[in-house]
Amino acid sequence: MFTVNPFAELSALLSPAVLQTYVVLMIVLVAAGTLFDIVHKGSAKYFFDNWRRSKARGARQVGGGELLSIAVRTALVDVLASGEFCNRKRRIAHLLTMYGFVLYVVTTAVMIFAYPTPVTPTPAILPQLWWLGALMVCVGGYWFWFFIRADVAAEGRSPLRLMRADLFILSLLASVTLALLWAAAGGGTGVLFGLYVLATTVLFASVPWSKFAHMFFKPAAAFEKRVSKADGTAENLPTQSRDDPEQQRRHSMELLQNAPMQMGLGIKREPPRHY
Amino acid sequence: MPTFVYMTRCDGCGHCVDICPSDIMHIDKTYRRAYNIEPNMCWECYSCVKACPQHAIDVRGYADFAPLGHSVRVHRDEEKGTIAWRIKFRNGTEKNFLSPITTKPWGQAIPKLADVAGPSKEMRDGPLLYNEPKYIRLDDGDLHTLAAAGLKMKKGVYY
Numbered sequence: 001m002f003t004v005n006p007f008a009e010l011s012a013l014l015s016p017a018v019l020q021t022y023v024v025l026m027i028v029l030v031a032a033g034t035l036f037d038i039v040h041k042g043s044a045k046y047f048f049d050n051w052r053r054s055k056a057r058g059a060r061q062v063g064g065g066e067l068l069s070i071a072v073r074t075a076l077v078d079v080l081a082s083g084e085f086c087n088r089k090r091r092i093a094h095l096l097t098m099y100g101f102v103l104y105v106v107t108t109a110v111m112i113f114a115y116p117t118p119v120t121p122t123p124a125i126l127p128q129l130w131w132l133g134a135l136m137v138c139v140g141g142y143w144f145w146f147f148i149r150a151d152v153a154a155e156g157r158s159p160l161r162l163m164r165a166d167l168f169i170l171s172l173l174a175s176v177t178l179a180l181l182w183a184a185a186g187g188g189t190g191v192l193f194g195l196y197v198l199a200t201t202v203l204f205a206s207v208p209w210s211k212f213a214h215m216f217f218k219p220a221a222a223f224e225k226r227v228s229k230a231d232g233t234a235e236n237l238p239t240q241s242r243d244d245p246e247q248q249r250r251h252s253m254e255l256l257q258n259a260p261m262q263m264g265l266g267i268k269r270e271p272p273r274h275y
Numbered sequence: 276m277p278t279f280v281y282m283t284r285c286d287g288c289g290h291c292v293d294i295c296p297s298d299i300m301h302i303d304k305t306y307r308r309a310y311n312i313e314p315n316m317c318w319e320c321y322s323c324v325k326a327c328p329q330h331a332i333d334v335r336g337y338a339d340f341a342p343l344g345h346s347v348r349v350h351r352d353e354e355k356g357t358i359a360w361r362i363k364f365r366n367g368t369e370k371n372f373l374s375p376i377t378t379k380p381w382g383q384a385i386p387k388l389a390d391v392a393g394p395s396k397e398m399r400d401g402p403l404l405y406n407e408p409k410y411i412r413l414d415d416g417d418l419h420t421l422a423a424a425g426l427k428m429k430k431g432v433y434y
Contacts, residue, residue, distance in 0.1 A: 084286070084329070085286070086288070086328040086329075087288060087328075090286075090288065150287055150288060150289030150292065150302060150307075163304040163305070163307075164304060164305045165302075165303065165304055165305055165306055165307035166307070211306065211307070217283075221283050221284070225284075235330070235348070236346040236348045236361060236363060237330055237348045237350055237361060238348065238349070238350045238359035238360060238361040238371060238372075238373070239361070240359055240361075240371050240373050241352065241355065241357065241359065241373070242352075242355045242356070242357050242373070243355075247373050250373060252372070252373060252374045252375075253357075253373060253374070253375065255375045255377075256356055256357070256375045259356060259375075261355065262354055262355075263353070263354060263355065263356040264353070264354065265353065265354065
């Protein structure tokens with residue numbers, strides 16, 4: 001089961017060209033949806049306006065080399081390691097979902113384009129990675145949905161309540177779960193396959209209305225946040241901290257003269273309970 | 276005007292929902308980010324602003340108190356034990372404050388009143404409240420009373 005390419009098996013009933021066209025169509029829908037979202041919300045206009053204003057107000061100018069190193073740090077820390085999350089459980093759930101999704105989508109595309117029929121035997125590693133990616137999405141996604149989601153107990157709502165904000169996570173989980181069920185049931189073009197295609201189409205076609213596009217916007221926002229810290233504006237947030245010996249000598253810091261640098265977690269020690 | 280959330284910075288973690296004493300920070304249905312559902316009930320206590328780990332919440336002060344073009348932002352760092360304020364005036368003046376967090380664990384710094392002697396008749400009849408003048412600064416002399424200012428209370432209403 002784990003070494004069988006379910007799309008190659010499907011080629012007996014459905015021409016590979018259909019599957020390949022479908023994948024290309026989904027990619028086009030994501031690109032078009034994201035562009036529509038950007039134009040409709042004016043996100044790019046706002047982002048560059050903000051960038052220009054920040055640059056004009058900055059205490060120091062950030063040079064090209066520094067911008068490049070900030071970009072690399074953003075890519076490594078904020079994107080690849082989901083560094084913006086302060087809560088460990090959220091961070092791990094996001095890493096699982098993110099890498100699982102990438103693995104699942106890439107292996108799907110490779111299997112459909114490079115190994116479309118049983119004539120070209122699929123290397124066993126591909127279906128295994130497909131299963132692994134899908135399972136990672138399930139673990140991370142269901143963990144988030146049932147245990148980490150923040151709007152239930154705090155507002156006395158039913159955990160089964162659905163809202164538009166849930167469109168992305170639920171269609172993703174539906175698509176991946178149905179994919180696994182369909183593959184485990186032996187493939188074919190039955191009801192499971194129909195539901196799988198439906199869920200996947202909803203996932204990729206609802207980009208203008210769901211939170212799908214956050215994966216493109218968040219890296220840009222993280223980069224902009226780091227640059228604003230580097231040029232001194234820091235979104236008007238205070239930049240002085242106790243680390244600086246100059247600040248430690250302030251009259252207002254008298255009480256902390258002999259205190260350790262790390263004073264414990266404080267309210268972070270008690271995360272909000274939402275269930 | 277009270278608190279508002281920068282939706283691009285908010286990640287929907289719910290810390291502000293949990294800490295708001297008025298229960299007016301809720302999670303939005305379309306984006307799963309936080310927002311202030313009742314700005315006119317906000318007392319600008321800054322709890323949500325300080326609790327937000329992403330610094331996604333800001334306060335737009337009432338115009339009679341905080342003029343246009345101002346910026347007041349705070350960073351509460353529990354691990355370092357400091358609270359820092361950066362206040363920008365619209366003429367470009369900037370003030371930076373850095374202070375220790377003085378919030379104490381529950382029950383530890385409250386004086387045990389059972390161990391303290393009760394007030395004497397002079398203290399009860401006097402104008403000073405419990406632990407005054409120690410707890411109030413009297414840099415410019417004694418308490419400001421009518422007698423100290425040379426005034427007398429006249430019974431009745433006079434315009």
